[in-house]
Amino acid sequence: MPRTSVVECPGCPPIRALTFDDLGLIKVIEARHKENGVAKVVERWGDPDSSKCVLAASIDDREFDPLLAVARKCGSVELISPVNGDLRFSLSNGSRVDGGSEEDPVSGLHLFKKKTLQSSSRSCTLLSCSKKGHVVLRSVELPSGDATVSGTPLTWTVCGSGEVLCSKVHESEDYALFGGKRIEVNVWDLEKRTRIWTAKSPPKNSLGIFDPTCFTSATFLNKDDHRKLVMGTKSHQVRLYDISAQRRPVISFDFLEAPITAVTEDLNGRTVYVGNGSGDLASYDIRTGKLLGRFSGKCSGSIKSVARHPELPVIASCGLDRYLRFWDTESRQLLSAVFLKQHLTSVVLDSQFKDEVVGSDAPVIPDASVELDETLDEDKEDTPPPVKRKKKSKEGSGSKKKKTKKVTE
Amino acid sequence: MGYKQRKGKHDDGDDDSYKKDEKPKMTSGQQLLPSMIKNKEKRSAVHAKLKEQKKLEKRKKVKARDDLERRALELGEELPPRPVPRTIENTREADETICKPDDEELFAANDADEFSSVLKQEHIPKILITTCRFNSTRGPEFISDLLSVIPNAHYYKRGTYDLKKIVEYAKKKDFTSLIVVHTNRREPDALLVIGLPDGPTAHFKLTKLVLRKDIKNHGNPTSHKPELVLNNFTTQLGHRIGRLIQSLFPQDPNFRGRRVVTFHNQRDFIFFRHHRYIFENKEDKQADTKNTKNKDDKAEGVAKDRVIARLQECGPRFTLKLKTLQHGTFDTKGGEYEWVHKPEMDTSRRRFFL
Incomplete structure (x- = not known):
């Protein structure tokens, strides 16, 4: 008999993820307890059309009336309901030149979770940043019927030249950072719309060679603190900046030899997940710059996006190898992988998703506790395998010994 | 002591x-394996015994099968079905990336990808062939062979230009693909195929190169556009590689030329062959006489106007193995890969990617 090795995937806790790809399709992937946590494509929204290639996506996964913002290659920004995929509102860019078009595609998008006081309850605020550095902040009224853009959008430019490749809005939604090709990372106060900090390029190296800056990915390290930024560069460096300390990186370290394409922070404020252009994913302790461990599991294409689940110890990664993968953050094991047929551009997790069997009637708070329990269970389940494996190996060796004893007796 | x-x-x-x-x-029972015995003599004795047993069993099995067949022949029954041998290919590991024929998403992706304009014959493929910096002996010979295989291919001396500059130049001159032949120690050892203007970059390892002049009884190809045979590119990655290769050749072959270029994928190795073929009507007298002994007149009739396809190999012969597939054009430093071969993937002999 041929020896076939079966890839063992322990399966994920109940999770719901949305992926976006080159053809503008949105796919909903769900994993449930019933099916042993095997992730599956549940729904597919949209028709394949290469001009609708999704460039950036952002989700506001509140309990009531969640929203999903998607920026497309053709320049439009769509607001979609992440529950059933209904198009709520589409901002096409025929009228407006700045903030995303065919020539000046969107590079970053953020949907604000915080409510602004002056606007009504059914409105949402959207920040989009184009490659040339035009930032547009607009609020959209979403009454039950038609949606309208309320007020004039606030626009400003972040940079004169260069190309904005990464942008990120802090959890508190008061600050945003921008960085890119030939743009040092800079932090903006969104309320006053002023630049509050710019980084300084690192010094030339011992040979006198200067590495032109090119930031490809960025994130804020901490939920509560907007002063620590983690940046990934094209020259395979991960840098930690501290606004309060200095303008040059506090720590910078190399990660393999391909450009860093994704950087995501953990909830604990010290771990970052780093993905690169040749499909390697690793977690680093950013305080010391030490490698905690690599996520190994046949990842063969560039990682485009990594998303951390806000409650469960799970991250999702997707990229050019057309797979969506769920990983355990503690054991760094592959939980589940789904083949999605297209080059994926980004992934978001819907944290409100619950297993339907538990969910429907019960009030919200017990639900949360249930989920927590589940996570605990998952933890428990996840930790034993190495022990088990050890046992197995012991047993194996023991039996071998026994047999050999038999032979020698 | x-x-x-x-x-x-x-x-x-x-x-x-x-x-x-x-x-x-x-x-x-069967648990005992010779490898568990530590003493070499005993181990080899046990091993020899086991081997002998196996041999006998096999012989018995073969004999029984042959007997069955012979009996079936005598009785005029249908022959018992021959068991299909188990090969590495047909016991390949299950792979969800294998393309399915009824996958509409795949067709949509095909329409949207970088090669569709060439493959829909909106553009005529125009190939630029160049080399690495140092190029001698077998390199130029291989290139002259390649030029005769690929229609509308142009050789440009490499000079001291950066590859990125060459890519820019080729884009400007409306080339659709760029092939770089890399030589090491005067022997071609890698092939870089770059789709232009924004197609992927495939890096192949090139081995077992036999040039045209080294093939015995080789033919000389005509300047007709060749037919293209792509075999076994089944997975999504393989499909993409297949389309990359397909985009090198014109999509409207001259069938009069009877010239065929084959890319055959087997266990992730892509074998390149270039043939001329001819169909001949042949009356095979020997076959006739043989056939008449066993079979009836119908077989005779078939044998009379049998069409034979004859092949003559021409052009080079080589084997490719995909190492990386890069998104976008050549960029070693900032490039993102769609697929990279990593050593940790080679944990099974039955896992293939193309």
Whole structure:
């Protein structure tokens, strides 16, 4: 008999993820307890059309009336309901030149979770940043019927030249950072719309060679603190900046030899997940710059996006190898992988998703506790395998010994 | 002392060896493997015994099968079905990336990808062939062979230009693909195929190169556009590589030329062959006489106007193996890969990617 090795995937806790790809399709992937946590494509929204290639996506996964913002290659920004995929509102860019078009595609998008006081309850605020550095902040009224853009959008430019490749809005939604090709990372106060900090390029190296800056990915390290930024560069460096300390990186370290394409922070404020252009994913302790461990599991294409689940110890990664993968953050094991047929551009997790069997009637708070329990269970389940494996190996060796004893007796 | 002990043990072993061979088999059945025995002599003895047994069993099996067949022949029944041998290919690991023929998403992706304009014949493929910096002996010969295989291919000397500059130049001159032949120690050892203007970059390892002049009884290809045969590019990655290769050749072959270029994928190795073929009507007298003995007149009729396809190999012969597939054009530093071969993928002999 041929020896076939079966890839063992322990399966994920109940999770719901949305992926976006080159053809503008949105796919909903769900994993449930019933099916042993095997992730599956549940729904597919949209028709394949290469001009609708999704460039950036952002989700506001509140309990009531969640929203999903998607920026497309053709320049439009769509607001979609992440529950059933209904198009709520589409901002096409025929009228407006700045903030995303065919020539000046969107590079970053953020949907604000915080409510602004002056606007009504059914409105949402959207920040989009184009490659040339035009930032547009607009609020959209979403009454039950038609949606309208309320007020004039606030626009400003972040940079004169260069190309904005990464942008990120802090959890508190008061600050945003921008960085890119030939743009040092800079932090903006969104309320006053002023630049509050710019980084300084690192010094030339011992040979006198200067590495032109090119930031490809960025994130804020901490939920509560907007002063620590983690940046990934094209020259395979991960840098930690501290606004309060200095303008040059506090720590910078190399990660393999391909450009860093994704950087995501953990909830604990010290771990970052780093993905690169040749499909390697690793977690680093950013305080010391030490490698905690690599996520190994046949990842063969560039990682485009990594998303951390806000409650469960799970991250999702997707990229050019057309797979969506769920990983355990503690054991760094592959939980589940789904083949999605297209080059994926980004992934978001819907944290409100619950297993339907538990969910429907019960009030919200017990639900949360249930989920927590589940996570605990998952933890428990996840930790034993190495022990088990050890046992197995012991047993194996023991039996071998026994047999050999038999032979020698 | 030590000698004595050893000797004593050895003697013991010799006495026991017979029993031991029997005993474990009785207790643990098939569990006993020769590799578990530590003593080499005994191990080899057990191994030889096992091997002998297996041989006998096999012979028996073959004999039984042959008997069955012979009987079936005599009785005029249908022959019992021959078992299909188990090969590495047909026991390949299950792979969800294998393309399915009814996948509409795949067709949509095909329409949207970088090669569709060439493959829909909106653009005529125009190929630029160049080399690495140092190029001698077998390199130029291989290139001249390649030029005769690929229609509308142009060789440009590499000079000292950066590859990125060459890519820019080729884009400007409306080339659709760029091939770089890399040589090492005067022997071509890698092939870089870059789709232009924004197609992927595939890096292949090139081995077993036999040039045209080294092939015995080779033919000389005509300037007709060749037909293209792509075999076994089944997975999504393979499909993409297949389309990359397809985009090198014109999509409207001259069938009069009877010239065929084959890219055959087997276990992730892509074999390149270039043939001329001819169909001949042949009356095979020997076959006739043989056939008449066993079969009826119908077979005779078939044999008379049988069409034979004859092949003559021409052009180079080589083997490619995909190492990386990069998104976008050549960029070693900032490039993102769609697929990279990593050593950790080689944990199974039955896992293939193309």
